[in-house]
Amino acid sequence: MGSDPTVEVRVRAVRRRAWSTEDRLRIVRETLEPGAVVQTVADRHGVSTGQLYTWRKQMLATAMAGFAPVEVMPEPPPALPAPSLASAVVETTGSLEIVMPSGASIRVTGAVDVITLRMVLAELGGR
The missing domain is CATH 1.10.10 (Arc Repressor Mutant, subunit A)
Incomplete structure (x- = not known):
């Protein structure tokens, strides 16, 4: 009879991806x-x-x-009428601080860009 057919089996480990x-x-x-x-x-x-x-x-x-109750401290009203939300920058000065239960905080002082502030709050989960 002829030669036996050769079968080759290769085994490799199953690769699991490690996602960052x-x-x-x-x-x-x-x-x-x-x-x-x-x-x-x-x-x-x-x-x-x-x-x-x-x-x-x-x-x-x-x-x-990461969310905790927030206390809102009102600022004195500006001398000029407040700009609409469509404007890019609120020209009044003030400050905003968000303190997380972990102790980490986010602080914004000076002119506040309303659009950027909305994006930050949305990323924190307040959509």
Whole structure:
């Protein structure tokens, strides 16, 4: 009889990706864009949709855990009428401080850009 057929079997370890926090946040933010389809984002990055939803849930829980009651201190009214929200910069001076339970704080003094302030608050989870 002829020679026996040779079968070669190669075994390799299953590779698990280690995603950095920054990569996870970037991918999750992609899923939150208007018109984004989670399946498409997942396919683009080689992640399952279940994993993406898990990351979203974890990030929401983390963001919400850092919030504490906020006390609003009114500023004296400006001499001029307040500009509309459409204006780029509020010309009055003042200060804003957000103190997290961890002790970390965010402080803004001087002219406050309303649009930037809204974006910061949105990123903190106050959408």
